[in-house]
Amino acid sequence: MSAEGRAPLVEARGVVKTYGGGLFRRQGVTRALDDVDLDIGVGEVVALIGESGSGKTTLGKVLLRLTSVDSGRVTFEGQDVFAAGAAALRQMRRRFQMVFQNQAANLHPKMTVREMMDESIRLHRPELDDAGRTALTSTLLERVGLSARADQRPASLSGGEKRRVGLARILATKPRLIVADEPTSGLDAAIKQQTITLLKHLKDADLAYLLISHDLGLVRKISERVVVMLKGRIIEDVPVERLGVSGTHHPYTLRLMQAAELLEDHAPSTEGEVTRAGAAAERVEVTSAGCVYAGDCALARRLGILSKCASERPQFVDVGERHRVACFGLTEPGRESNV
Amino acid sequence: MTAKWSDLGLRLSGAVVVAVMVVGLVALVIPYDPADAVSYDSLLNPPSAAHWLGTDGQGRDVLMRLVKGTEAFFLPGLMGGLIAVVLGGLAGAYTGYASGPLRSALVGLLQLVDTLPRLVFIILLCTIRNPSIPLIAVVAGLLFVPTVATVVRRKVEALASEDYILAHIAHGFTPARILLHHILWLQCWPLLVRQAAFVFGYVLFVETGLSYLGDYGVQEPDPSWGNMVAQVKDLAGAGAWPWLAPAVAIVVTIASFLAFGNLVARKGEEALR
Incomplete structure (x- = not known):
């Protein structure tokens, strides 16, 4: 659950959020968040990964x-x-802020x-007078490296500079949590590196980050804990040192890691495709009560527990220190031989 | 249009707009008794040092009546423009941001008003109640509320889809401040200026039109540019000044207001890009 030795900053319990399913709409309800629990400790850097729409x-x-919930706290x-x-x-x-994906x-x-x-x-530090505001503006712009751009309008700033203005505004509030949605998307490699350095530089013991990202490179560089989401559920919560093919356990996380290694190393690997091929072989009716990955899961098929996976929701199993996974496969005897 | 021509257009139309404003204000304070102004010694005089624009068929100074005639549309025009822009801006901001039954009802009401043919509606109103010019201006302003609301709503919706509103709420601003200050005041002013100028021109057009037709609008002996032009029917070609001056004033004023509104708005929109 929460990082050991840290006071909790954010605690989410049983959060459910659905879209659609209006009065006359016949299509089903999308469960954007399906009974999600998440803790973030004071000063902790947590990364949230998963595919689009997860x-x-x-x-x-x-x-x-910033949006409503159906239930949960x-x-x-x-x-x-x-x-x-x-x-x-x-x-x-004032104490929790967000960097949006759309930098504008x-x-x-x-x-x-x-x-x-x-x-x-003016909004967040009403106690400051004109001189105090001017001084703080210079300090903050210096911290994000934008002193020279103070009199520019957004139209003449680059994507990276726009993000940094957003960050400087956020820092004016002295936040304790910054949620950053894809903070490096749309930036070229050099600017990406600058942004990562800046995020690290701005971090202090009191400030926690929740980084929402596809970018495993960013995730490895600055986060302490990685939370993997799939179709509205958290399926694995792993310390960053263990992130990789050998350290993670959920079949979906493994597939993500394999795909990432494939991209990083350009090494030929057929394992990902084998997994897909295995998934296609057997069709099963996956109910919303089941594991969200059951329809694609090769492990469940190999272990012969697909019917269970398709109809029951796997609970979290602790597989190591600060490492939990929601998968029935972990407790099945045949598991180890297959990894 | 090249920048040079649009600059010239802006200066010329701006000069007319300022002149109309000044004359409109002056007209409010100078005394004028139309009955007193009648002089049978100087009927249909051509322009002279004593009467810069000559005199009309009853010997009244045309320039004086032209100045005093602005009273009929000046404040009503401003009021109509203000009503359209303020109510339209608020309605657009609300319907662009909010959701729920109240918003849907308001959108429906705006669409309903938008389907009314404006001039037909105003003339219909005249035949039923014979309202005063200020009331007509209020109605004209209300009839333009849907137009303004629609443009503002689109702007708000576009910004909302870019997460602009959510990002500013997340930063700590209240929705009211985001909608009224950030969006309406700082980003929508060009289109509000354009609409206000248009409604002003529209009120002038309706007022002079009704006054010209005679049964509604401003009645003789009170001056209005419309009833001044109407004298052409009685003069039988005896003199051009009494009707030509107000006719030119109507065309130039309406054209200038429309051009000024458009050019200012275009400049503002360029600056926002």
């Missing part, structure tokens, strides 16, 4: 109350996020960088 961004937004510093009144929520928003979203096209900084500081 619910990563939705979960990030739920933690910051989220607390931040012990306070219930969804029960907070307007004033309490405003106070909370955080910026006003008409304002210069300096004006935007001034606006953020």
Whole structure:
């Protein structure tokens, strides 16, 4: 669950969020988040990985109350996020912030960088006077390396610079949690590296990150814990040192890791395709109560537990220190021989 | 249009707009008694030092009546423009951001109003109640609310789809501040200026049209550019100044307001890019 030895910062319990299924709509309800539990400790860096549509961004937004939930509970510093009144929520928003994937979203096209900084500081640090705001603006812009761009408007900034303006605005609030949605997407390699360095540089003992990313390189470089999501559920929660083909256990995580190694090494490997081929061989009715990966899972077929996987939800099993996996295959006797 | 021509257009139309505003304000404070102005010693005089634009068929100074005639549309036009822009802006911001039955009802109401043929509706209103010009201006303003609301709503929806609104809520701004300050005030002003100028021109057009037709609008002896032009029917070619001056004023004013609104809006939109 939460990282040992750390005080909890965010605790999400049993979060369910569904889309669609309106009054006259015949199509089924999409469970964007299906009974999700997640803890983030004070100062912890957690990465959330998984394919598009797995619910990563939705979960990030739920933690910051940027979208509604059907059921479940989220607390931040012990306070219930969804029960907070307007004033309490405003106070909370100062302490949790989000970097959006669309870098233009955080910026006003008409304002210069300096004006935007001034606006953020006015909002979040009302105790400062004009001189204090000017000084803080310079300090923050220096921290993100944008001092020279203070009088530019967003249109003349590059993608990486836009992200850094967003970060500088966020830092004005002295946040304790930053949710960063794909912070390196759309950036070229050099700028990506700069952004990673900056994120590390801005981090202090009190500041936690939740990084939502496809980019395993980024994840390995700065996170401490990796949470893998698939179709609205968390299926594995693993310390970053163990991230890889040999350290992870869920068949879906393994497939992700294999695919990543394939990309990184350009080495020919047929294992991924074998897994796919095996999955296609047998068709089974997967109910929403079952494991979300059952339909594609080769392990379940090899172990002959597919009917169980398709109809029952696997609970988390602790497989090591701070490492939990939701898979029936782990407790089956035939498992080890197949890894 | 090249930048040079649009700059010239902006200056010329801007000069007319400013002149109309100044004259409109001056007209509110200078005294004028139309009955007193009648002078049978100086009927249909050509322009002279005493009467810069000559006199009309009752010996009244045309320039004076032209200035005083702005009273009929000046404040009503501003009011109509303001109503369209303020209500339209608020309705557009609300319907672009909110969801739920109240929003759906408002969108439906706006669509309903939008289907009314404006001029037919105003004339119909006149035949039933014979309203005053200010009331007509209010109605004209209301009839333009859906137009403004639709443009603003599209803008808000476009920004919402880019996560702009959510990102600013996440940063700590209230939805009201984002919608009213960030979006309406800082980003929608060009289109609001364009719409306000258009509604002003529209009110001037309706007022002069009704006053020209005679049964509704401003009645003689009170001056309106519309009823001044209407004198052409009685003059039988005896003199051009009494109707030519207001006719030119109507065309130039409406054209300038439309051009000014468009050019200012275009410049503003370029600056926002």
